[in-house]
Amino acid sequence: MGINQSAIALLSAGLDSSLAVAMALKEGVQIKLALTFDYGQKAAPQEIKQASRLASYWKIPHKQVNLPFFAESGHSSLLRGSTNKELPRLSLDDLDNLEASQKSAKAVWVPNRNGVFIEIAACFAEQLGASYILVGFNREEAATFPDNSKAYRESLNRALSFSTANHVQVISPTELLNKTQIVEMALKLKFPMEFLWSCYENGTQMCGSCESCMRLKRALKQNEVPFDDYFANPSV
Numbered sequence: 001m002g003i004n005q006s007a008i009a010l011l012s013a014g015l016d017s018s019l020a021v022a023m024a025l026k027e028g029v030q031i032k033l034a035l036t037f038d039y040g041q042k043a044a045p046q047e048i049k050q051a052s053r054l055a056s057y058w059k060i061p062h063k064q065v066n067l068p069f070f071a072e073s074g075h076s077s078l079l080r081g082s083t084n085k086e087l088p089r090l091s092l093d094d095l096d097n098l099e100a101s102q103k104s105a106k107a108v109w110v111p112n113r114n115g116v117f118i119e120i121a122a123c124f125a126e127q128l129g130a131s132y133i134l135v136g137f138n139r140e141e142a143a144t145f146p147d148n149s150k151a152y153r154e155s156l157n158r159a160l161s162f163s164t165a166n167h168v169q170v171i172s173p174t175e176l177l178n179k180t181q182i183v184e185m186a187l188k189l190k191f192p193m194e195f196l197w198s199c200y201e202n203g204t205q206m207c208g209s210c211e212s213c214m215r216l217k218r219a220l221k222q223n224e225v226p227f228d229d230y231f232a233n234p235s236v
């Protein structure tokens with residue numbers, strides 16, 4: 001990354017993708033477009049609303065892309081109308097328990113989701129003359145979500161050198177950080193935390209008890225950030 005480089009960002013308004021954008025902007029990367037996907041996930045309305053607020057805050061163009069076919073797979077408990085309705089609940093202790101996290105990851109897995117998102121972003125990147133696709137991978141979840149890892153990103157980059165004329169590359173400034181370090185970065189960059197949506201559900205506030213909320217809560221707690229206002233269930 002560097003000055004005069006431009007990117008298409010994947011922005012769900014979750015902690016990782018939002019901070020990936022904040023960090024890239026800080027480094028002088030021009031974000032030509034931020035994409036938010038509605039793939040039938042329960043949290044889509046809040047993710048789209050918050051991503052749109054973030055894009056306005058940063059003054060970057062924002063686009064919603066609808067991918068209704070994911071819902072037809074129907075198994076992931078992330079999806080509206082899923083056959084598997086219950087979202088897994090993990091305790092703070094479970095977050096570092098590989099077996100419990102793998103079980104939770106399996107329940108929310110959506111087949112090839114990140115792969116599809118990145119390939120779509122690559123179309124926009126070539127069309128708009130952007131060199132990069134900006135994603136928010138993180139070290140903490142790479143163990144249970146292999147499509148969140150450096151190895152996956154590097155293999156995508158090899159594939160994209162064949163499928164895009166301008167050899168678009170995927171970058172992820174958050175990739176080697178865990179969530180606590182990403183929140184630390186958010187504080188350093190004065191990121192507006194009230195714009196985040198890191199929850200698998202779609203309430204008026206983040207639920208505070210799904211795995212994604214628990215990971216955000218732990219990271220906020222470890223950075224001594226008060227979080228009662230962000231969650232419907234703030235207890236840990």
Ligand SMILES: [Zn+2]
Pocket residue numbers: 198199200201206207208209210211212213214
């Ligand atoms: Zn939640």
